[in-house]
Amino acid sequence: MAGKRVAQGEPVQMKEKRSKAGWIAAGIAIAALLAAGIAVFCAYTGGYDKVFPGVMLGDRDLSGLSQQQLRQTVSADALLSGRVTIAAGGEELDKRTQRELGAYIDSGSLTDAIWRVGREEGSLSWLKNAWTMLRGLAGADVPIDLDVYYDDAVLRRTAEEMSRIFDRDPVDGSYELTADGIYATKPAEGRALDQPGLIQALTGLNGGAGTVDAPFDSVPGQELDLEAVARELNAEPSPARYDIPTGKVVDGQVGVDLDPQAAQFALDAAAPGETIRLPAEVTYPSMTAEELEAVLFRDVLGTVTTKVGGTSVRRNNVRLAGECCNGVVLNDGDIFDYNEVVGRRTTARGFGAAPAYVNGETVETVGGGICQVSSTIYYATLLANLEIVERYAHRYAPSYITWGMDATVSWGGPEFRFKNNTGYPIRLDVKYENNRITVDVVGTKTDDTYVKMTYKVLGDTPYETEYVETDELDWGAQQQKQSPYTGHQVVSYRNVYKGDGTLISSEKEANSNYKSRNEIILVGTRGKPASGGAALPGSDGGTAGLPSDDGYDEPQLPPDDGAPGPSIFS
Numbered sequence: 001m002a003g004k005r006v007a008q009g010e011p012v013q014m015k016e017k018r019s020k021a022g023w024i025a026a027g028i029a030i031a032a033l034l035a036a037g038i039a040v041f042c043a044y045t046g047g048y049d050k051v052f053p054g055v056m057l058g059d060r061d062l063s064g065l066s067q068q069q070l071r072q073t074v075s076a077d078a079l080l081s082g083r084v085t086i087a088a089g090g091e092e093l094d095k096r097t098q099r100e101l102g103a104y105i106d107s108g109s110l111t112d113a114i115w116r117v118g119r120e121e122g123s124l125s126w127l128k129n130a131w132t133m134l135r136g137l138a139g140a141d142v143p144i145d146l147d148v149y150y151d152d153a154v155l156r157r158t159a160e161e162m163s164r165i166f167d168r169d170p171v172d173g174s175y176e177l178t179a180d181g182i183y184a185t186k187p188a189e190g191r192a193l194d195q196p197g198l199i200q201a202l203t204g205l206n207g208g209a210g211t212v213d214a215p216f217d218s219v220p221g222q223e224l225d226l227e228a229v230a231r232e233l234n235a236e237p238s239p240a241r242y243d244i245p246t247g248k249v250v251d252g253q254v255g256v257d258l259d260p261q262a263a264q265f266a267l268d269a270a271a272p273g274e275t276i277r278l279p280a281e282v283t284y285p286s287m288t289a290e291e292l293e294a295v296l297f298r299d300v301l302g303t304v305t306t307k308v309g310g311t312s313v314r315r316n317n318v319r320l321a322g323e324c325c326n327g328v329v330l331n332d333g334d335i336f337d338y339n340e341v342v343g344r345r346t347t348a349r350g351f352g353a354a355p356a357y358v359n360g361e362t363v364e365t366v367g368g369g370i371c372q373v374s375s376t377i378y379y380a381t382l383l384a385n386l387e388i389v390e391r392y393a394h395r396y397a398p399s400y401i402t403w404g405m406d407a408t409v410s411w412g413g414p415e416f417r418f419k420n421n422t423g424y425p426i427r428l429d430v431k432y433e434n435n436r437i438t439v440d441v442v443g444t445k446t447d448d449t450y451v452k453m454t455y456k457v458l459g460d461t462p463y464e465t466e467y468v469e470t471d472e473l474d475w476g477a478q479q480q481k482q483s484p485y486t487g488h489q490v491v492s493y494r495n496v497y498k499g500d501g502t503l504i505s506s507e508k509e510a511n512s513n514y515k516s517r518n519e520i521i522l523v524g525t526r527g528k529p530a531s532g533g534a535a536l537p538g539s540d541g542g543t544a545g546l547p548s549d550d551g552y553d554e555p556q557l558p559p560d561d562g563a564p565g566p567s568i569f570s
Contacts, residue, residue, distance in 0.1 A: 042126045045118065045133045052118035053136030057144045058208070062114060063136065074110050079146065082209025084202065086158075088166050088193055088216050098209075101202055102154025105147065117142050148206050155202060159195035162214065166193045171273045173224025177233065177254060182280045184229075184263065187221030188273035224267070226260040233258055239287040241331045242296065242425040249293045252285030297427055299445040302383030305438040306376045306400045314354035314369035317345070319432040321370040325377065325439075326430040330420040335389055336428075338374045338409050338416040345370065345411060371408050372400055374416045376439045377428065378407035381418045382494060382509065384426070384441040385451045389417040393512035396485045404455040404492030404512045448499030453492060453509070461487030461516040473524025480521055487516030 080098035118132040170190030197215035237255025258280040345351040345367025354368030392414040426443035463484035
């Protein structure tokens with residue numbers, strides 16, 4: 001029984017040994033096949049003449065490209081042909097290719113880098129290359145970096161060009177006074193492209209296409225200060241005028257009445273950068289400079305000539321005062337002040353001592369006689385129908401001009417002043433010639449009216465003769481010490497006529513109360529005989545009055561009964 005069991009077990013051991021041997025043989029066979037496959041795959045990999053599978057350049061799949069195809073695919077023309085849209089502030093500025101933006105690549109180095117994928121050299125390189133092939137076939141990507149370079153000069157030029165397209169200067173608030181009114185522009189923001197920021201954004205594309213939003217800066221416009229505009233413009237209108245310092249006609253002042261609050265309300269409702277007409281009252285000059293130039297000083301409004309008598313010193317004083325007044329120009333509304341124009345009469349200025357009235361007596365005073373110039377001007381201004389501001393009659397009726405037509409002056413007062421109320425500039429033309437002084441008031445006549453001056457004597461005050469004893473004369477001898485003047489109460493009238501002689505108006509101009517002055521006779525008492533009688537008594541008939549720079553003594557002329565005329569001298 002025991003031997004039978006042994007015999008029966010031998011075939012079983014033989015069967016197990018054969019099974020193990022089979023598995024070993026199969027494994028060896030499989031390993032051989034695997035080794036052969038690897039060898040074949042490695043051989044395939046080593047002989048592969050295209051770009052390995054899975055090689056990617058950006059979003060471009062380069063797998064399977066031949067070297068020639070690869071060179072074409074990675075050329076600058078191919079890789080940098082994508083268009084870039086340049087925008088700023090939501091506004092498209094331009095479209096350009098990368099090459100137009102100055103981009104360039106090293107195509108040779110890039111081709112070599114791509115071709116070297118899967119073709120490494122060195123120990124176990126065959127295995128590494130096969131693994132690269134296997135991974136690529138399995139769908140794994142092998143990315144290749146695209147290095148894009150830029151020409152800095154082209155980028156800067158591009159940024160400058162985009163700035164010229166995009167940039168906008170700010171609109172400052174402004175205004176303009178025109179013939180149609182006042183126009184104001186509401187301020188508007190400007191903008192300035194950030195050129196370095198645009199360059200950075202362009203290079204960030206690294207050769208790709210797309211849209212680049214360039215950064216920019218806003219530049220605010222200056223606000224318009226309508227309060228200041230109102231202060232500057234608001235004014236009353238005035239016509240063109242004669243500029244005395246330059247001797248030229250200049251335009252007048254535009255009248256403006258601008259309410260800054262109402263103007264601001266209107267401007268706030270406008271769009272940025274919009275120009276609107278502001279609510280304002282604008283009044284333009286009634287006369288332009290060109291219009292004034294055409295009529296300037298074309299007419300003689302009044303002329304008077306008076307004869308100059310007295311000493312040579314007095315005549316020289318009259319000449320000097322006349323020269324001070326000659327050529328004086330007054331714009332409409334200006335006031336002529338005789339003392340201000342002639343100035344203080346001093347020997348340093350060439351004036352000499354000549355007779356003048358002081359407290360009723362005739363004394364030698366520097367500047368004596370210049371009242372003849374003020375009186376001649378006064379009479380001429382009356383004939384020119386000008387407004388008299390201030391005038392005083394002489395203490396005694398003058399002999400060189402019609403009664404009521406004189407104007408006495410003295411430094412410190414009395415004054416003589418008149419105003420130009422013609423609406424146009426006027427000029428005084430004063431000429432001294434052949435012991436006569438002539439005053440022409442030159443201006444612009446707007447009608448054919450003219451003026452005649454008349455006067456009436458309301459009453460006379462006779463003088464008296466005073467006798468004053470003196471031991472400087474022999475007994476019984478007489479000598480006149482002071483000539484007499486009869487006093488007169490005179491009223492003058494300004495009579496305005498039409499060109500055809502029709503009287504328009506006759507108005508009282510002024511009262512002139514000329515004082516009387518007594519005659520003084522000196523009676524000699526020297527050598528008075530014992531039986532001689534008493535000297536004749538004198539009487540005091542003098543009165544106080546205004547001082548005068550005119551003491552020229554001539555016999556008084558009789559009144560002309562109010563007959564009109566420019567002068568009592570021809």
